[in-house]
Amino acid sequence: MELEVVTDGAGDEAVVLLPSLGRDSYEFDPIASDLADAGFLALRPQPRGVGASRGTLTGLDLHDLAADVAVVLDRFGVAPAVLAGHAFGHYVARVLAADRPELVRGVAVLAAGARRFPASLTERVAKCSDFTLADSERLEHLRAVFFAEGHDPSVWLDGWWPDAIAAQRAAMAATDKESWWTIAPSPLLDVQAGDDVFRPPETRSELVDEFGPDLVTTALIRGSGHALVPEVPHEVARVLIEWIHTLDRGPEQHGSHAR
Numbered sequence: 001m002e003l004e005v006v007t008d009g010a011g012d013e014a015v016v017l018l019p020s021l022g023r024d025s026y027e028f029d030p031i032a033s034d035l036a037d038a039g040f041l042a043l044r045p046q047p048r049g050v051g052a053s054r055g056t057l058t059g060l061d062l063h064d065l066a067a068d069v070a071v072v073l074d075r076f077g078v079a080p081a082v083l084a085g086h087a088f089g090h091y092v093a094r095v096l097a098a099d100r101p102e103l104v105r106g107v108a109v110l111a112a113g114a115r116r117f118p119a120s121l122t123e124r125v126a127k128c129s130d131f132t133l134a135d136s137e138r139l140e141h142l143r144a145v146f147f148a149e150g151h152d153p154s155v156w157l158d159g160w161w162p163d164a165i166a167a168q169r170a171a172m173a174a175t176d177k178e179s180w181w182t183i184a185p186s187p188l189l190d191v192q193a194g195d196d197v198f199r200p201p202e203t204r205s206e207l208v209d210e211f212g213p214d215l216v217t218t219a220l221i222r223g224s225g226h227a228l229v230p231e232v233p234h235e236v237a238r239v240l241i242e243w244i245h246t247l248d249r250g251p252e253q254h255g256s257h258a259r
Contacts, residue, residue: 001055005072006044009036014078015244016043016069018089020111020229022129022165024050027230034237040244043081045072049164057167061174066096073103080186082244084108086229087198088168094180101185106247108189108240111228113198115181115206121145121198129160148195148225155230184211189243191236194222217243 006025015035017028025044032042048055048068055068069092073079082105085093090109097104113121127133127141135157142153190207192199208216219239224231 001048001068001071002053003048003055003068003072004046004050004052005076006032006046008032008042008044009040011036011040013039013244014041014043014073014076014081015240016045016072016081016083016093018045018069018083018085018092019047019050020086021088021125021168022160022162023086024159024161026051027159028233030233031229031237031240034234035241038237038241040241041076041078043072043076043078045069047161047164047168049167050161057163058170060167060171062091062095062171062180063099063175065092065168065171066099069093069096070100070103079103080105082106082108082240082247084110084240085112086110087112087226088172091172091180094184095175097186098180098183104186106187106189106244107184108191108243109207110191110236111193111196111199111224111226112190113196113226114200114203115177117198128156129162129165131160131162142227145197146225146227148193148223148231150223151225151227151231153227156227182210184215187247188216189240190216190218191228191239192218192220193224193226193228193231194220195224196226196228198226217246219243 019025035042046053049057083093090112093107097107124141124145142156147153221235
């Protein structure tokens with residue numbers, strides 16, 4: 001296995017940025033830059049099948065993908081680190097926290113879907129990355145499931161990695177969600193997009209209800225959709241940096257806020 005890792009900054013505290021399903025880590029550029037400016041080391045490991053990363057893409061589960069991130073942490077000697085996972089990336093982050101809690105300082109959940117959401121949304125996501133469809137059709141799906149009004153969905157016409165998509169979908173199917181969803185050994189930041197169709201208002205308290213306000217901080221970023229990262233990267237970075245600064249200050253710093 002060979003993993004490409006993009007690095008920004010040179011701080012003693014590391015933040016690992018994990019992309020959404022079938023996406024690459026390059027789109028974290030503005031967030032990684034803001035983290036570096038704030039004194040953090042931002043690490044962006046490309047998943048297997050993305051960029052220059054290579055490795056077996058069959059027979060995997062989420063524990064295997066989480067172990068890849070553990071290899072990166074060990075290689076750079078930066079554990080415990082903060083993990084920030086966008087959508088599917090938060091699955092990998094939380095599984096690593098469950099499997100290797102000593103490596104994880106906290107997990108930032110960026111635009112995570114609700115615990116359960118309609119299968120029709122998954123079908124539309126697949127059409128977003130289907131290069132056999134016309135761009136006009138893909139744009140309709142991108143606009144409907146990923147981007148809030150006023151943001152340009154065309155930025156996601158590319159940046160999809162089909163082999164990684166297949167491997168990651170199979171890894172999700174091979175992993176019992178109940179085996180890790182109820183486990184949170186480290187603090188969580190739940191960054192929610194205000195117009196995220198995967199996270200309707202009635203589901204916004206799921207993580208707080210599961211783990212309590214002492215462990216979970218929630219932040220609602222209005223005017224953003226499930227894509228979140230390309231829509232409001234600097235806002236995501238600000239929320240993330242503010243939360244990291246609270247991690248050693250005790251549970252009284254946790255809570256909910258909207259932006």
